[in-house]
Amino acid sequence: MTHPAHQQINRDLLRPLMQTSWRFYALVALPAALVVAGLVSWFTQMFFGFGISGIRWPIFWGFYVTNFVFWIGISHAGTLISAILRLVNAGWRRPVTRCAEVITVFALMIGAMFPIIHLGRPWLAFWLFPYPSERLIWPNFRSPLVWDFFAINTYLTGSLLFLYLPIIPDFAVARDHATGLRRRIYAALALGWRGTPRQWHRLETAMQIMAIAIIPVAVSVHTIVSFDFSMAPVPMWQTTIFGPYFVAGAIFSGIAALLLAMAALRKILHLEAYLHPVHFENLGKLLLVMALLWGYFVFNERLVTYYGNGPAEMAVFWRTQRESFAPLYWTMVICNFVLPLSLMGIKRFRTITGCVIASIGVVIGMWLERFLIIVPALGHKYLPYSYGIYRPQPVEIIITAATFGAMILLYALFSKLVPIISMWELKAGDHPPADLIPPATEEHPLGELRL
Amino acid sequence: MDRRSFIKLTAVSGTTAALASCGDPDHQLIRFVPDEDIIPGQAVWKPSVCPLCPSGCGLTVRVMDADADVVRNGKAGLLHILAAKKLEGNPNHPVNRGGLCARGQAGIQVTYHPDRITQPLKRKGNRGDGAYEAITWEAAIAEVVSKLNEARAAAPEAVAFVGRGGESHRNTLIAAFLSRLGAPAPVTYELFGDDVLRAANGISFGNEQLPTFDFANSRYVLNFGADVLGTWDAPVAHARAYGEMRQGRVGVRGRFVQAEPRMSQTGASADEWVPVRPGTEGALALGLAHLILKNGTNANGTRPDPRAVSSIEGWSAGLPDYAPDAVEKITGVSASRIERLAREFTGESAVPGMRALAGVAVIGGAALAHTNGLFNALAVNALNALVGSVGSPGGLSFTPQFDVAAAATLPGVARQGRTLQQLASFLLSEQGADTRALMLDGVNPVFTAPRAWKVRDALNKVPFIVSFGSFLDETSILADLILPDHSFLETWSEAVPESGSAIAVVSAAPPVMKPLHETRATPDVLLEVGRALEKPLELPWQTFEEMLTATLTPLPAMTDGSDTWTDVQEKGGWWGTLPAAVRLKPDTTNTVRLKADTTSTPEFDGDAGQYPFHFLPYPSNQFLDGSLAHLPWLQEMPDPLTSAMWSSWVEINPATAAKLGIEQGDVVDVASPHGTVQTAAYLSPGIAPDVLAMPAGQGHTTFTRYASGRGANPVDLLAPLTVSTTGAPAWAATRVKIARVGKADGRLILFAGGMREHEEHGR
Amino acid sequence: MPNWGMAVDLDRCTGCGACVTACHAENNISTVGAEQASRGRAKHWIRVERYWEGDFPDVSLKFRPVLCQQCDNAPCEPVCPTYASHHTQDGLNAQVYNRCIGTRYCANACPYNVRFFDFFNPSWDKPLHLQLNPDVSLREVGVMEKCTFCVQRIKAATIEAKATEQELKDGDLQTACAQACPSRALVFGDLNDPESDVSRLSRSPRGSKLLEDLGTKPKVTYLSKQA
């Protein structure tokens, strides 16, 4: 596959950093407004009491925990995918990796907000952290919520590193092209990158280590998130399948998110020359595989429950299958299975538009999946006298919408400050001429790029 | 220095501090000096008496120190008092033996209610719009005195009194007050009262009194519609005995059958529920009697009490009209089932060991509130007499009752006069015009009496109304003067339970705490008024306490070595064997007249074509007739059958509802020829297809922040029919129609999610 | 060390609800009002479940008081990140309001749905606050509350017994619900004392545990209604 010449790359990919048009402000205005609305809602909830939400006896988790699982799921787009692609050294990955990794970092940040937002007394959230209090009171390490704390923090730190390392050379380029304050900022961020062979060598090794290390972390994160449910004796929650089921779902929704991000960048930043249909097609195939995997897990979960025919489980089962929650359930099935299968399964539809439509479906479907795991089960737990119906309230809906706003906002700001496509990897990608790469020597396997 | 002087000291410094701090002298925080010994954090237990229903359960009140905001002669301040904290059942009291019903538990909220009337009020503005101004007790009493003087001068009939029923010192004092005044005896009214059963017992057993049931020793209980475990008569006593009947005896478990068209809380506990057509309970009872007479299987061979059976036509002939097939036609209960019930009731089918034990029949509630209620009661009495359950273990008996009038040496004081209906029509007639003054004592007839009686209009005819109640309600808001009573915890509380105990009981206890507000005990107010009249009434006591001392001290001490009066104050009453002199003589003067015209078939108001449903209002488990709807704990307590909170509803059979397109919670109009109410539908499998049932209690327009404007009142629909030969309202004799108005709008608030434990999904 | 337990005789229970109000009175449970009640915020530490069976005319109703079962293997305990829900020496499932940060995880984990959340700060229209029991702390917004087996009564009685150097006799100590129950359907006591009423009843052939198969090891025994 061919990319523009290197000077062209620099010009194209540094343009968003160097110049800002009114369009940019127009673009960020709406998401920014959403975020503000979300913050206001949250403080209103703290001020008037949790009661303004729709949470009730016995459905004590609703939109907030749904969003938590959803965004942690989305976060599996980047780091995991790009790590795998790096390890298998898929050449086509080069323009994709960074916009993927960015999603991870921001999705994690947003997701990690919810364990705090959903607290009855958020101002005491720090009691979840293991800090040496003067009372020598530690959190309960048996609680999955405390596991979440560790898992998410590890993944966030790892992802940040994994994102930052390969940006260093690009920061250097930005530094060299920028002037004044910008120059000093990029200089600081570039950590004095000179592109010496030793630096290249270190970078490559670090990338290798991170790529390998991050994969088990990513897998463990969503497994632990699934433990929040499977550890509690709630009908349809306590099942061994939840670990892999959640991880698969996470990657599934992650790829969808990535496809949407790429399509947006391509349009808005005019990166047609870099993000080719083939990228979409390849990721589309990945989406297809995940859709099949997801269907496989759902089928498992459903059949085993149905066959077991436990009274408590069946109450929940029928609520989703053919009673009150059926409309949502079948929407989920269409969005997560029927749609991606029919679009991504047929080559003719595996276009950019096709990918976008399928991805939108999957994002919606996966949000519904999390909602349908949490709410119907809590509303129909064992003793029918204590059944209940959950109705989300404005505060929850606004905060949910705000998270999407936050994602867009952060993404826009990032692509304004950092080349959203890894320039050096791109350049290194298309077998550059000899004058660019001298023959590799013993101590520098990759040789020194003259950028 | 001792604690007293210490507290004084802090009081003073507290005052000065307050004076220094805030300007407005009316609102400065004053620490009043408590005039009682208080040990901080130390709980004390004191006896009291639950006033919320006539059964007169004994209480044990937990009392601890607390800081109360009070107003004392115009100054707001803080008073460190001993305050009631929790009401428990008095474990030694023969009626409730330590138990307490939900209403009794909530009784404490009467005392601490935010909307209690805290001082004397005088009406300003128009009658009924609830505008009042505060006046001093002196002014208030002076006004009552002058009005009574006028009235008395005008005519002896010129003063009327409407109060609570039941034997008690308070009511005896009121009766004495009125008779000395030359006024007619007090009018007592209770929507769900039991005068019909009293009358029937007068005829059948020569005893106009409610029966006491020995369920604890019963083999078999056949209950015709009495909510004995929920709201009827002495529910706590019944429930206690019920528990014993079920599991209190080794190897013996009493069987319990309930016959009623709408499943009550009691019916829900029965082993067998027999939906009998409304008003045909008596026929069913005689159906059983017919078979028992035929088979000659009278349990213990005793000859039935002639009075009981002679009141039933055709008894000597073996009740030919009540053969099973005939009874099946009347009651809708199959002949075979009637035969089985008869065998079970007599113990024929019981295991040998149990045969000896008595079976007992009970009647109450709606069964007495049909036009033929008296007949139904007489029939059940006869059935009991037939199987010899009267006076025998496991059967029914009559609690020896303390005769307050006799003990107080007030001979010839009529305890009960006209019925409310008679009073109302009298006030609306010409002669009614010269009634100058009317007194209300904690009753709300405007809310609970059939609209056709026009109680409101009648009361409005009276130029001067004084109320002693503690709350503004639909009736007391008509008062020109309000002299608020203490709450039962702040004064001498007493009652003479009519039933629920094998031995005689007088519940009586001294105040458990200082009055929170500037209220006064009504009996003491009456005594004071009596003294202040132009021609003083010369009642023999200065205070109510004196009256109690006078009547109770002569009784034999409960624990030997101690004097009765101290005993009473420690134990919260007196119980034991009554000296004959002060034992209430059975009053059977009017029984013969009663027997004459007793209709056996129920009449219903409203054309069956236009109004296809029988309408059964019933006393709510939380609010009874509505007098307790102001207590938040009871409003939020889920109703036993529906789990409804803060709501009112009409119960309808699901099949009927389906026909009419009515779903759970839908808004419906229930209409009779006398009115319409709008409420929510509750689909209940426990009600006959041609019956609608509705709890009383909600639908208040004026009754504190918690009850006002909430739900609907079934009384609005009631026909003015009365039970034949007794003046009692036949509140179960109205026919109604129902129509769907709209879909569920959230007015029916249920705590429960599911209705059934095992759902059928079908796979 | 005693092991507190309860027996619920369904053959005695009449569904009257006295236990429900008694618990409100003893434990300072705030009433939430009609609007909040309709939104599922009513707090009834003990509730009397009622289930319809069959259809008219062959219909019957079943009552079952349900309170915290004080499970010996309580699912609500391990999931709590702050130990606010934890097990005590004498076998109670304790709830430390000050420790609770309101994750509501415990309530999800509790199979009996007997945990209730404070959605708002409690309030009492004066002078209703005078009814409050000084032995029971109030719960602020955002914390979880539930039946404590009237721990304040347990503590008071055991301390008293210790002070007066007397054995705590069976029946000396009653929970508010058991004390109120008119039909004596609720019996509370020490399961470690084989002679106590509650031990005797817990051994009854009519006895069973609620949702026993979940392995929560409840300390409340239900005695079935006899036919």
Ligand SMILES: Nc1nc2c(c(=O)[nH]1)N[C@H]1C(S)=C(S)[C@@H](COP(=O)(O)OP(=O)(O)OC[C@H]3O[C@@H](n4cnc5c(=O)[nH]c(N)nc54)[C@H](O)[C@@H]3O)O[C@H]1N2
């Ligand atoms: N007005 C007034 N002031 C007083 C007193 C009084 O009677 N009246 N009493 C005085 C006395 S004797 C004392 S001991 C002090 C007590 O005063 P504090 O030491 O403040 O004790 P608390 O207010 O009980 O608890 C303080 C905070 O600790 C939180 N907490 C609970 N568990 C933990 C935990 O694991 N970690 C952390 N970080 N916080 C936790 C509680 O939620 C609470 O908000 O107050 C003194 N001040």
Ligand SMILES: Nc1nc2c(c(=O)[nH]1)N[C@H]1C(S)=C(S)[C@@H](COP(=O)(O)OP(=O)(O)OC[C@H]3O[C@@H](n4cnc5c(=O)[nH]c(N)nc54)[C@H](O)[C@@H]3O)O[C@H]1N2
């Ligand atoms: N729910 C809850 N309970 C708690 C705590 C909590 O945070 N929450 N905190 C605990 C702690 S740390 C403590 S220290 C204790 C404190 O609890 P307590 O020791 O009970 O302290 P107070 O309640 O402040 O004071 C007790 C009584 O002493 C009276 N008093 C005031 N001054 C004097 C005096 O000079 N002489 C005498 N004889 N009496 C006086 C007061 O009027 C009050 O009635 O509470 C403990 N209990």
Ligand code: SF4
């Ligand atoms: S039965 Fe009547 S007297 Fe007894 S506690 Fe209940 S309300 Fe009070």
Ligand code: SF4
């Ligand atoms: S108080 Fe006793 S009888 Fe009444 S509902 Fe509760 S447990 Fe049942």
Ligand code: SF4
């Ligand atoms: S019943 Fe629920 S709250 Fe009580 S101990 Fe068991 S799990 Fe915990």
Ligand code: SF4
């Ligand atoms: S709500 Fe409170 S008690 Fe329950 S798990 Fe969370 S912190 Fe623990």
Ligand code: SF4
């Ligand atoms: S034991 Fe105490 S806390 Fe538990 S339900 Fe009974 S009264 Fe309430």
